[in-house]
Amino acid sequence: MADLLNLQGWLLALLQTALFVTAAPLLVGWLRLLKARLQNRRAPALTQPYRDLTKLFRKEAIVADTASPLFRAAPYVVFSATVVTAAVIPLLAVHLPTAIIADVIVLVGFLGLARFFLALAGMDAGTAFGGMGSSREMTIASLAEPAMLMAVFTLTMTAQSTNLSHAIDFLLAQGVVLRPSFMFALLALLLVAVAETGRVPVDNPTTHLELTMVHEAMILEYSGRHLALMEWAAQLKLMIYGVLIANIFLPWGIAVENTPTALLVGLGAIAGKLMLLCVVLAVSETVLAKMRLFRVPGYLNLAFLFALLGMLSHVILEVGA
Amino acid sequence: MALQLIAYAVALSLLSGVVGLAASRYRQLLRWACFPLLGLSGLAAATGGLLALTGEPAAAQLPLGLPWLAWSVRVDALAGFILLLIGVVVFAVAVFGPGYTREFLHGRHSLAALGVFTGLFVAGMQLVVIADDAFMFMVAWELMSLSSYFLVAFQHENAANRRAAFLYLLMAHVGGLAILLGYGVLAAFGGGFTFEAMRAAELPQLWAGVAFALAFFGFGMKAGLVPLHAWLPEAHPVAPSHISALMSGVMLKVAIYGFVRVTFDLIGTVQVDWGVIVLLAGSLSALLGVLYAMQQTDIKRLLAYSSIENVGVIFMALGLAIIFLASGHPLLGSLGLIAALYHALNHALFKSLLFLGAGAVIQQTHQHSLEHMGGLLKRLPYTGTFFLIGCLSIASLPPFNGFASEWLTLQTALQGVVLDSGVLRIVIPVTAAMLALTAALGAMLFVRLYGIAFLGQPRTRQARQAHLPSFGMRAAQGLLALLCLLLGVLPALSIDVMGAIPQALGGLPEPGITGQGWLWLTPVSAAAASYSAPLVLLGLGLAWLLFYLLLHGRNHQRVRRIHPWDCGFGPLSPRMQYTATAFAQPVRRIFQPVWLLEEKVERLSDDKSGQLTSLRHQLLVTDRSWKVLYEPAGRWVISAARRIALLQSGNVRTYLSYSFFTLIFLLWLIS
Numbered sequence: 001m002a003d004l005l006n007l008q009g010w011l012l013a014l015l016q017t018a019l020f021v022t023a024a025p026l027l028v029g030w031l032r033l034l035k036a037r038l039q040n041r042r043a044p045a046l047t048q049p050y051r052d053l054t055k056l057f058r059k060e061a062i063v064a065d066t067a068s069p070l071f072r073a074a075p076y077v078v079f080s081a082t083v084v085t086a087a088v089i090p091l092l093a094v095h096l097p098t099a100i101i102a103d104v105i106v107l108v109g110f111l112g113l114a115r116f117f118l119a120l121a122g123m124d125a126g127t128a129f130g131g132m133g134s135s136r137e138m139t140i141a142s143l144a145e146p147a148m149l150m151a152v153f154t155l156t157m158t159a160q161s162t163n164l165s166h167a168i169d170f171l172l173a174q175g176v177v178l179r180p181s182f183m184f185a186l187l188a189l190l191l192v193a194v195a196e197t198g199r200v201p202v203d204n205p206t207t208h209l210e211l212t213m214v215h216e217a218m219i220l221e222y223s224g225r226h227l228a229l230m231e232w233a234a235q236l237k238l239m240i241y242g243v244l245i246a247n248i249f250l251p252w253g254i255a256v257e258n259t260p261t262a263l264l265v266g267l268g269a270i271a272g273k274l275m276l277l278c279v280v281l282a283v284s285e286t287v288l289a290k291m292r293l294f295r296v297p298g299y300l301n302l303a304f305l306f307a308l309l310g311m312l313s314h315v316i317l318e319v320g321a
Numbered sequence: 322m323a324l325q326l327i328a329y330a331v332a333l334s335l336l337s338g339v340v341g342l343a344a345s346r347y348r349q350l351l352r353w354a355c356f357p358l359l360g361l362s363g364l365a366a367a368t369g370g371l372l373a374l375t376g377e378p379a380a381a382q383l384p385l386g387l388p389w390l391a392w393s394v395r396v397d398a399l400a401g402f403i404l405l406l407i408g409v410v411v412f413a414v415a416v417f418g419p420g421y422t423r424e425f426l427h428g429r430h431s432l433a434a435l436g437v438f439t440g441l442f443v444a445g446m447q448l449v450v451i452a453d454d455a456f457m458f459m460v461a462w463e464l465m466s467l468s469s470y471f472l473v474a475f476q477h478e479n480a481a482n483r484r485a486a487f488l489y490l491l492m493a494h495v496g497g498l499a500i501l502l503g504y505g506v507l508a509a510f511g512g513g514f515t516f517e518a519m520r521a522a523e524l525p526q527l528w529a530g531v532a533f534a535l536a537f538f539g540f541g542m543k544a545g546l547v548p549l550h551a552w553l554p555e556a557h558p559v560a561p562s563h564i565s566a567l568m569s570g571v572m573l574k575v576a577i578y579g580f581v582r583v584t585f586d587l588i589g590t591v592q593v594d595w596g597v598i599v600l601l602a603g604s605l606s607a608l609l610g611v612l613y614a615m616q617q618t619d620i621k622r623l624l625a626y627s628s629i630e631n632v633g634v635i636f637m638a639l640g641l642a643i644i645f646l647a648s649g650h651p652l653l654g655s656l657g658l659i660a661a662l663y664h665a666l667n668h669a670l671f672k673s674l675l676f677l678g679a680g681a682v683i684q685q686t687h688q689h690s691l692e693h694m695g696g697l698l699k700r701l702p703y704t705g706t707f708f709l710i711g712c713l714s715i716a717s718l719p720p721f722n723g724f725a726s727e728w729l730t731l732q733t734a735l736q737g738v739v740l741d742s743g744v745l746r747i748v749i750p751v752t753a754a755m756l757a758l759t760a761a762l763g764a765m766l767f768v769r770l771y772g773i774a775f776l777g778q779p780r781t782r783q784a785r786q787a788h789l790p791s792f793g794m795r796a797a798q799g800l801l802a803l804l805c806l807l808l809g810v811l812p813a814l815s816i817d818v819m820g821a822i823p824q825a826l827g828g829l830p831e832p833g834i835t836g837q838g839w840l841w842l843t844p845v846s847a848a849a850a851s852y853s854a855p856l857v858l859l860g861l862g863l864a865w866l867l868f869y870l871l872l873h874g875r876n877h878q879r880v881r882r883i884h885p886w887d888c889g890f891g892p893l894s895p896r897m898q899y900t901a902t903a904f905a906q907p908v909r910r911i912f913q914p915v916w917l918l919e920e921k922v923e924r925l926s927d928d929k930s931g932q933l934t935s936l937r938h939q940l941l942v943t944d945r946s947w948k949v950l951y952e953p954a955g956r957w958v959i960s961a962a963r964r965i966a967l968l969q970s971g972n973v974r975t976y977l978s979y980s981f982f983t984l985i986f987l988l989w990l991i992s
Contacts, residue, residue, distance in 0.1 A: 057872070064885035066778050066893075068698040070709075072880070080864035087860060100847075101856045102719075105731055108757075109719040116718055116764055123772030123899065125885040126696070131899020134772060138765035139907040145761035149731075150754040157738050157750070162850040221885055225872050297911045308751070315746045 006097055012258055013098040017087040024086075024232065024239040025049035027274060031238075034282035049235065053228050061224030064125040074121035075222070075229035081114040082233040082240070089243055090165050092266035093255040094172075099165035104152050107164075108145065111196070111240075114233065115141055122218030129210065133217025136293060140202065140214070143300040144195045150307035151188040154181050154314050155248060168251045181318060184310030186249050191303035193241035195296070198234070200285040202296055205234075212290060239274070246273035323396055324379040326369030327404060327451055333362035334411075334443040341436020348426050352419040355436040359443060360415030366447055367408025373401025374818060378825065380453060387456070393515060395453035398821035399586075399662075403450045403578045406666050409804065410570045410673045411443055413797045414563045417677050420791030421563055424684060434471055439564065441468035446575050454515040455504035462500065462579075466493040466543075469572065472564045473556045482559040489556035492549070496542035500579065503535030507587055519587045520827075529588055533595050536583040537602075543576035545629045546636060547606040548946045553629060554613070558621035558689075562680025565621060569628045570673035574665045577635055584643070585658070585826040593647040597748070600640025604752045607633030607759040612915050615766050615905045616942040619689045620679045623770060624672065627715065630759060631668040635661045637756060638730045641749070645733075646829070648740055655823035656832040656844055657733045663816060664726035667808060671714040671723060674801035678708040681794050682774065685787035691770065691901040696779040700787040705775045707798040712767040714805040717760045720854045720861070722809035725842065727760060728852060729834070732844040762908070769904045778895040810854050813839045902940060909942075917943040 029046040036043035045051075063071060088102045102110070119134035152162075158181070159167035195202040198215040207213050219230045247254055253269025255262035291299065337358035344351040373379070373396040380395035396404070425432060445465030452458035470493070474486035508514050511522030524532065538549070545553035557565050584591060610630030617623035642657030681704045688694055698705035714721040734756070737749030779785040789795070808815050813835040823829035837843050842852045887893050909918070923937040968979075 060879040060881055062881045062883050065882045066696075066885055068696075068705075068776060070698060070776065076865050076869060079868060080861050083864045084857065084860045098860075100851050101853045101860070103850045103852060105728055105850075106719055106724075106852050106857070109717070109724055109728075112716075112761070112764055113713075113718040116713065116716060116768060119765075119768045120772055120776060123768070124776040126777035126895065126898050127885050127887075127893055128897050128899055129886075131772070131777075131904060134768060135899065135904040135907060138768050139911070142758065142761035142765050142908075143911070146754045146758040149757040150750070153735060153750050153753060156735060160738070161848055162732070162735065163848070166848050224879075229868070229872075293907070294910065304754075307754075311750050312747060315743060315750075 008258065009095070009097045012093060012263075013087065013096040016091050016093065016096065017083065017098070020086040020089075020091050020239065020243075021083055021232075021236060024235040025053060027239050027242065027278065028235045030275065031278045031282055034278060035285060038282055038286045053232060056223075056228035056231070057225050059224045061226050063226075064127075064221050066126045067124045067221070070117075071121055071124040071221075072226065074117045074124075075226040075233075077117045078114045078121075079229040079233045079236075081110045081117075082236045085110040085114075085240055086236055088164070089240060090168060090247055090254060091243055091270060092263050093258055094165045094168050095256070095258065096165070100163060103162040104156065104164055104167075105149070105162055108149060108152075111237070112141075112145070114237075118218055118230070121222075122220075125221040127221065129213075129217045129220050133214050133220070136214045137218060140195055140296055140300070143297055144192045144303070147188055147300060147304040147307050148192040148196070150304065150311060151185040151192065154185045154307065154310040157311075157314060158182075158318065164248070168247060168254065169256070171248075171251050172254075172256065179314075179318060181310040181314035182249060184306045184313060186245070188303045188306035188310060189245055189248075191299065191306070193245060194281075194284075195300060195303070197238045197241055199238075199281065201288045201291045202299065204290050207290075212293075242274050242277050243270065246270060246277060323369045323372035323376055323401065324381055324394070324451075326365050326372065327396060327447065330362045330366035330369060330404075330408065331444050331447050331451075333358050333365060334440050334447065336440070337362065338437045338440025338444065341438075341440055342433055344436040345431055345433035348432050351422060351432045351436045352426075355440065356415045356418040356422075359418070359440065360412050362443060362447075363408045363410070363412030363415055365408070366404050367412065369396070370401040370404030370406075370408055371818075374398050374405060374821060375401075383457075390454070390456055390514060392457040393453040394451040394457070395516070396451055398819075398825040399578070399581065400450045402662060402666070402819060402822055403574060404447065406574055406669045407443075407446055407450070407571050410567065410669055410801075413673060413677070413801050414566055416793050416800070417566075417680070417797035418563050418793075420794040421561070421680055421684060423791070425561075430475065435475060435561070438468040438471040439567075442472060442564075442567065446571060449575050450578060453517070455508060455519070456514045458579075459497070459501055459504070462497060465572065465575065466490075466497060469560075469564075469568060472568075473560045475561060475564070476559065479559075485552075485555035485559045488552045492542055492552040496539045496549075499535045499539030499542070501539075503532050503539060503583065506532040506535065507583075516582075516587060520589065524588065526592070529590070530592070530595070533584060533588055533591075536580060536588075537595075537599065540576045540580035540583070541602065541636075544573050544580070544632045544636070545606075546602050546632060547609045547629065548950050550606065550610070550629050551944060551946055551951055554617075554622050554625040554944075557625040557628070558619060562621070562676055562683060565625070566673035566676035566680070569625060569676060570669045573628060573632055574669050577632070577639075577661075577665055581639070581658070581662075581826070584639075585646075585829075589827050591643045591647045593644055593742075593745075596640045596643030596645075596647055597745070598640070599636055599643055600749075600752055603633045603636030603638075603640050604755045605633070606630070607637060608755055608762075609915065611759050611762045611766055612908070612912055613944060615762065615769070615908050616916060618691050618901050620682065620691055620694075620770070620774065621676070621689065623691075623766070624675050624679060627763070627766065628668070628672055630763060631664070631672070631715070634727065634730065634756065634759065635664050635668070637752060638664060638733060641730070641733045641737075644740070644745065644749075645736070648742075650736075650739060651830050652832055653733065653736050653739070653845075655829045656729070656736075656834065658823055658826070658829070659816060659819055659832060659834065660726055660729035660733050662819060662822060663729060663812070664723075666815075667714065667722040667726050667805070670801050670804050670808065671711045674707060674711040674798055674805065675715065677794070677798050677801070678704050678711060681790040681798070682787070685790060686781070686783045688781060688783055691773045693781045694774040694779070694784050695777045695781075695895060695898065696775070696784060697787060698775040700779075700785075701789060703795045704790060704798060707795075707802040708775065709771060710802040710805055712771045714809065716764040716767045718764065720809050720858045722805050722812070725809055725812035725852075725854060727756070729842070729844055731756060732850050735850075736845060765908070769901060773899075773901045773904065777898050778893075780895050780898070810858050811839065812842055812854055816842070915945065917945050917948060919943075
């Protein structure tokens, strides 16, 4: 816990968080660009998400007269919880003081806190859509969370630490080892990430069709800066899952020492990894169609099964070996 | 000193019961004498408990009991901890009570019954915890069970309440019998009824197993473990809300205290198999508890089912503790024990908070069903805010207290890799995933509860006309909400105080959860896992402040109020909102086999045109354990009773011959 009094570390952590938060819309821009290219459309500019956010921040906020004060507080809670999540994830460097504040279970808890308020806000205006979206979001999340934790547990049992920075340290020290458990855990986490971030085939972020929307249904009543915060939090969440997958399963390149060169290498590495992950996501979103809501449990059971297989192969094949 | 304070606490709660006798004539006595006395008793118990938790164990003999079997009392760290928990909740209930019982003043309910049995109930719980011999323990246990029976039956004009009370009485006695037999086994080997003798006893493995099984059955029944839980969601909701808070918040913890005392202290040497059974039973209860809760529309029944879930979580941690202790990892065993007890304390706080909130809501709206509430946050801002804190805590979200204890439980489970058995190494992480599923479903459950009851538009006239509850009621909820937040943000401080408990249970080591100072929870080592709730809160606060200032500096006036989006079809009515039943529909569909579902749709159509005129949807969700377990058991008991009734012919000569042959048999036996 001695890292706590390290001023340089804190500064770096703040910078990293700021980078995380500001880069999230860029990631979405890149994803949209890829999807447009794959679908033979003219792509919007890479900076379009920033323009959308600035536009929303400038507009006046409209609040339903049926809504309670919780409705206006929720965007701030959702956004702060997501920002704090981003702050504890190693993006460029491993050894930062923020990493020890919360481990990976707490991280899942933060996302849960954000989701709790998002779902409550959906129900606050007293419309049918909001309740529908909240109910669906919470159902999907409650099935995704065990699969996610199970996949993460496989990793943490290998590294003997639920602390992300320690786990990444451990994996880096191990060198390149092909572990069957990690392959399964990666598959599980990919499936969960798609469900949790509301991407095709679980939810469609661009839809406004009443019967299919989940995330959009909850934020339907939001406008102006409230909507901007909600949208930004969603973009941040996508980036969080991307960074988690990239840095847990392919940690190479992340800065172990806090020197300028190492940090620059880390920046390049994470940018490259995220761009690649977005390619995978864009291709899968282009070839897959959105599935019916009641097919989603089957999909998430598959994720859980992968996670369980990962755990089993860890216990049977790797422990003691 | 500690013992003295606790003696005062018991005396005060008994006095509150005695004063209650007069409450049927002087009705205001209940509010202005019984509850203040109860509050003082709570304060005394909490202070005494805290002293005992941090100090040395103290023991005494009471001038009561049988001539050769004086009652002995003793408080150690564990008893002190449970007394602290009892005291805090009793105090909050005593602050809440005067405002809440105002509506009973002019009814035909017997206020004397309420006053007397509340006092006896609290005294019973306090006595159970300080009892140091099986005899006194059972007397106190029965005092607690019987007096709470009368409280459950308080509003007995309703047939369903009478039925619930009877079921409660029945199950309490089946459980009590099992506990008595368990003590019987221990006393037979220890040669005495005092806990001292039982501790010293060397039990053969088989008999230790029998004693454990009896204790697990008895205490598990009182704590509401699935499948022995059926009485709980019937009995807890029908009592007045402040009593429900005591029953769900405190009485279940007394049952857990009994289990911990017998298993870890009196039996002492535990076996791995027991731990596995407890762990699996706990997981089952947690998952089924939350799934059943999800389908309830009665706010108090929902909370009662959620108690089953939380008891399941506590037993999961206890199961892990037993497994680790039995396989030679005492440090991890203590960790599991602390996790379990911390969750017990947290559950006591947030569940009483939620029951008191439900009481305030019911008092203001006279509605029990979620489908008839809505929009209450605007009308009851204090209750709504405190209730939200309770929901966040029970949904185990950081930085509230439920999260801290579930985090510790998960961390304990993740240490399963140290075990030698491959099966256990797989089973334990899977149960950890079950815990995660339970927690996630719990979050959904409380989004549903809060979103339907407190947000949106009022669904009925009564909900629209709700007024602020009295100051005392708000203060009690505020106190509990504050404690939930404090225990969540400063878990290291509270766990530090609990450090003496493992030592009191046969000298287990103190786990170094708080080894890194008050900021940190580090259950195994600083490298393996760390969580700093104060810094988390700080981070959340800073992020909030930053963006609030950034955004509000510029355009804070620009919020326009307008009606919600209605798709252009005209104004939305409250009936267009999502209902509680609809909210739970996806879960109902996914986990269908769990419930017995009866769904009926009636379509009425116009005779001439064949056009649909009205549609009626009815859904009946029943607990499957009734069909599988209770109804067959009930039938079996009745048919067995019929067979035995053949003996009862009504003929005096037959009865005389029974006595004659019994006499002959006994003479033959002793000669």
